[in-house]
Each structure stands twice: as C-alpha cells, then as structure tokens.
Amino acid sequence: MIGYGLSDDQKMYQKTARDFARDVIRPASEHHDQTGEYPWEILTKAWELGLLNTMVPAEYGGLGLGALEACILSEEMAWGCTGIGTAMEANQLATAPLIMFGTEEQKKKYLGMLVDGLKDDGTPHMAAYCVTEPGAGSDVQAVKTRAVKEGDVYRISGQKMWITNGAKASWYFVLAYTDPDAGYRGLTGFIVDADTPGIEVGRKEINLGQKASDTRSISFDNVEVPAENVLGGKEGGGWAQAMGAFDKSRPIVASAAVGLARAAFEHARAYSLERTTFGKPIARHQAVSFMLSDMAMNIQAARHLVWESAWLHDQGERNTKQAAFAKAFAADMAVKVASDAVQVYGGYGYSTEYPVEKLYRDSKIFQIYEGTSQIQRVIISREILREA
Numbered sequence: 001m002i003g004y005g006l007s008d009d010q011k012m013y014q015k016t017a018r019d020f021a022r023d024v025i026r027p028a029s030e031h032h033d034q035t036g037e038y039p040w041e042i043l044t045k046a047w048e049l050g051l052l053n054t055m056v057p058a059e060y061g062g063l064g065l066g067a068l069e070a071c072i073l074s075e076e077m078a079w080g081c082t083g084i085g086t087a088m089e090a091n092q093l094a095t096a097p098l099i100m101f102g103t104e105e106q107k108k109k110y111l112g113m114l115v116d117g118l119k120d121d122g123t124p125h126m127a128a129y130c131v132t133e134p135g136a137g138s139d140v141q142a143v144k145t146r147a148v149k150e151g152d153v154y155r156i157s158g159q160k161m162w163i164t165n166g167a168k169a170s171w172y173f174v175l176a177y178t179d180p181d182a183g184y185r186g187l188t189g190f191i192v193d194a195d196t197p198g199i200e201v202g203r204k205e206i207n208l209g210q211k212a213s214d215t216r217s218i219s220f221d222n223v224e225v226p227a228e229n230v231l232g233g234k235e236g237g238g239w240a241q242a243m244g245a246f247d248k249s250r251p252i253v254a255s256a257a258v259g260l261a262r263a264a265f266e267h268a269r270a271y272s273l274e275r276t277t278f279g280k281p282i283a284r285h286q287a288v289s290f291m292l293s294d295m296a297m298n299i300q301a302a303r304h305l306v307w308e309s310a311w312l313h314d315q316g317e318r319n320t321k322q323a324a325f326a327k328a329f330a331a332d333m334a335v336k337v338a339s340d341a342v343q344v345y346g347g348y349g350y351s352t353e354y355p356v357e358k359l360y361r362d363s364k365i366f367q368i369y370e371g372t373s374q375i376q377r378v379i380i381s382r383e384i385l386r387e388a
C-alpha cells in the first residue's frame with residue numbers, strides 16, 4: 001500500500017508548483033478563458049522552471065519524476081487553471097508511449113528535443129497524442145488511419161480529431177493500422193514530425209471550457225515517415241503503447257480534476273462565510289455546510305485514489321483498474337463539486353463575474369477526454385470480472 005505523507009522532495013515539487021500556480025497561472029487564467037489565446041508565455045516560464053515534461057528520464061535530460069510526482073504537480077497546475085494545465089499535461093500523455101516503449105535513438109531525439117532547449121522563437125517544443133478520429137473515440141480499435149510500408153518508409157493517411165496541442169506540437173504520437181486484418185495486433189505507433197509534408201491541421205475547436213487549450217483535427221495525406229520512426233521499432237506494437245500510455249496519464253488527468261475541485265471548494269467555502277441570509281452566513285445553514293462537507297470529503301477520496309494508482313504504476317505494477325477508479329471518480333466528483341460551488345454562490349455563481357462559472361464549464365471535459373466516465377466503468381468491470 002501507499003505510504004502516507006509525502007517525502008521532502010515531493011513536498012518541494014508541490015511547493016514549487018503551488019507557488020507557480022498562484023503567482024503565474026491563476027492571474028492569467030481569466031484572460032486565456034476569455035480570449036482562447038494559447039498560453040505560450042506561461043508554458044515558457046514553466047519549461048524554464050522544469051515544470052514541463054517532468055517524467056522525461058534523467059538520461060535524456062529530464063527530471064525523471066514518477067507518475068506520483070507528476071500527479072502532485074498536475075493538481076497544483078489545475079488549481080491555477082485547467083485550460084493551461086491541459087496544454088502543459090498533454091506533453092506527459094504524448095511522451096508516455098515514447099518513455100515506456102521507444103528505442104534509445106527515438107528517446108534521445110524526441111524526448112531530448114523537449115528538454116534540451118527552446119525553439120528559435122523562444123517557446124518550448126510541445127507534443128501531441130493522436131489516437132482519436134472523427135468516427136472512433138471510445139472504440140480505439142475502430143480507427144481507420146492506415147500506414148503502408150514502401151521500402152524504408154511508411155505512408156500514413158487518415159484523419160485524427162480532438163487533438164490537444166494539435167497546432168502547437170513539434171511531433172506527434174500517431175496510431176495507425178499497418179495490418180487492418182489483424183485486429184488490435186495490426187495497430188502500429190509512429191513518431192511523426194509535425195512539419196512533414198501532407199499534414200494539415202484544422203481550425204481551433206471552440207469548446208465549452210478549458211479555452212486556453214488548443215484542440216484540432218489533423219489530416220494525414222500520404223505522409224512519409226521513415227521506418228526508424230516506428231515506435232519501439234515494433235510493427236503491431238501500437239495498441240500496447242496507446243493503452244500503456246493511458247495507465248500512466250489517467251492518474252495525471254484525474255489529479256487535475258482534483259485540483260479543479262479544490263479550487264471550486266475553496267471559492268465556495270470563502271463565499272459561504274461572507275454571504276449572509278436570514279441573519280447569518282450561509283455556511284451556518286446546514287444544507288450549505290453539508291454541501292461543503294461532501295466537497296471536502298470527496299476531494300480527499302479522489303486524491304487518495306489518484307495517488308494510489310500513480311504509486312502502483314511507479315512500482316512497475318499494472319494499475320489499469322486503479323487508474324480507471326481514479327479517473328472515473330475524480331472526473332465525476334469534479335463536475336459535482338463545481339456544480340455545487342455554483343449553487344453555493346446562488347445567482348452570482350451563474351455570472352461570468354465570479355470564478356465558479358468558469359470552473360463549472362472547465363470541469364465537464366474530465367468526464368470525456370482520456371476515456372469517458374462510461375468507458376472507465378467498462379474497464380473496471382472487465383478487470384474485476386477477470387479477477388473473479
């Protein structure tokens with residue numbers, strides 16, 4: 001079981017991230033929510049402080065943090081703003097298959113690119129994870145993108161959808177069928193340079209929340225990729241890579257949901273002590289204080305599920321079930337907590353003048369991306385029935 005309490009190093013990372021979220025992310029969050037502007041300035045500062053790409057192993061120039069540390073950081077960033085946090089954490093998802101399955105050369109080149117230096121324009125290299133398609137989200141095996149081998153290269157054609165950092169990334173992890181008749185064993189993972197001819201990035205999607213994050217469709221038209229960019233050098237290895245990445249990244253996404261809920265709870269608690277009705281602060285009405293109690297209790301429960309699932313991953317154990325527990329519970333919890341925070345604010349909660357309206361809009365995506373809340377339950381049911 002997970003030991004209770006954080007180590008001194010973990011507390012130091014938490015404090016660095018907490019200060020950064022308070023001083024840099026939160027003050028900018030309203031601007032990015034209103035404009036939808038991509039937060040390059042914040043990402044650059046985060047990169048300079050070592051808060052981006054934290055799981056890149058030390059031998060490739062990174063900090064080599066575990067999933068648990070990444071979760072601790074992710075909660076803090078999300079407390080600041082989940083739109084900005086998602087832009088940051090998308091790199092953790094895109095690098096996960098490479099860290100877990102890449103060849104030495106691939107890791108040196110593509111992980112090194114992210115941590116070695118900034119681009120000529122002074123902003124950091126970003127990466128994106130391209131699995132979902134217009135016709136296939138939950139059902140990953142239903143993707144249609146094809147990669148056909150011709151001598152020393154593969155030619156990739158197909159359409160990806162809802163890709164976070166789609167227009168900002170320097171390289172993509174792309175899942176495509178090399179053998180469409182072989183089921184999931186016919187799926188192959190590729191690292192594709194974003195400036196390869198034949199790639200076309202769509203317009204920025206106008207989403208309900210997390211406006212700072214960049215979401216795009218990406219089409220691949222006969223895109224030539226060298227055979228050395230087959231991830232892990234293993235044709236047919238794409239499914240294990242894509243699923244393995246989720247086991248690492250779902251706890252991080254779940255932790256971001258905890259961070260959002262913590263922010264909503266803190267706002268609601270402060271407001272409930274200020275706002276008076278019937279001669280007393282609304283916090284003294286039991287119906288309101290019990291909403292706050294449920295928020296505090298469920299945030300803590302979600303955090304424990306998150307940390308346990310990340311810790312198991314760091315021990316080298318399969319954590320598929322625990323990652324799904326954490327993702328489903330934290331996502332549903334964040335939506336409920338954000339909704340109740342709006343309730344505590346009454347009419348003011350519904351207004352863009354107050355912070356909880358944004359948190360409510362931002363919360364919904366946690367039940368959708370990185371596997372919907374329904375799909376997490378599909379995964380849990382398969383795992384628990386298999387155990388029986």
Ligand code: CO8
Binds near residue numbers: 164253320382
């Ligand atoms: N590890 C290893 N093996 C696995 C795993 C795993 N995690 N999961 C499944 N397998 C194995 C199974 O054991 C099975 O093996 P076998 O054939 O030997 O029995 C085989 O793979 C096939 O598994 P299933 O039969 O379960 O396959 P299905 O096709 O029925 O269903 C899922 C699979 C689990 C439902 C899968 O399709 C899935 O995960 N769907 C959800 C997709 C998803 O999560 N998409 C997210 C896209 S990325 C995203 O949204 C990014 C958001 C931005 C994030 C930014 C912040 C980080």
Ligand code: FAD
Binds near residue numbers: 090128162165371372
């Ligand atoms: P569908 O799969 O069509 O599902 C529709 C509904 O049916 C959902 O409620 C779902 O839960 C339910 N459903 C489907 N199958 C079942 C079942 N077997 N049992 C019960 N219910 C079921 N993808 C990437 O690859 N990379 C990214 O960077 C990325 N970023 C994203 C960012 C945003 C803002 C968004 C909106 C999406 C992003 N996605 C990304 C895609 C995301 O992972 C998918 O939207 C998600 O997995 C759901 O797929 P779908 O939209 O096709 O919905």
